[in-house]
Amino acid sequence: MARKVKELCHKRIRINNDYWSVAAISEATLILGNIDAAETLYSEASDLAKTRLGDLCTTRHQARHILKCFNQEQNRLDHCFNILTFFMVLSLDNINIRNFFSDIVIIFL
Numbered sequence: 395m396a397r398k399v400k401e402l403c404h405k406r407i408r409i410n411n412d413y414w415s416v417a418a419i420s421e422a423t424l425i426l427g428n429i430d431a432a433e434t435l436y437s438e439a440s441d442l443a444k445t446r447l448g449d450l451c452t453t454r455h456q457a458r459h460i461l462k463c464f465n466q467e468q469n470r471l472d473h474c475f476n477i478l479t480f481f482m483v484l485s486l487d488n489i490n491i492r493n494f495f496s497d498i499v500i501i502f503l
Contacts, residue, residue, distance in 0.1 A: 436474035
């Protein structure tokens with residue numbers, strides 16, 4: 395089925411290079427086990443999405459799920475998606491700053 399999805403989406407891309415077609419090819423490529431090619435395709439899809447955060451989050455979620463099913467590190471492809479993560483900390487009570495990841499922006503109010 396993944397091969398058929400790739401075939402259909404490649405035909406669609408020839409007409410209109412849209413985000414969802416590239417994202418679907420990325421997922422099919424990942425399901426077929428080619429993580430390196432999927433990484434490149436996910437990055438291309440992310441560039442097409444620009445600031446459509448909902449679409450990017452949905453595709454990243456799907457990629458994480460597929461990776462989990464194949465016993466891979468779930469966040470392995472997160473860098474392909476242009477998504478800024480941040481937290482708003484309203485109180486420092488019970489917060490251990492050292493536990494935050496390096497790619498998180500912390501805003502203190």
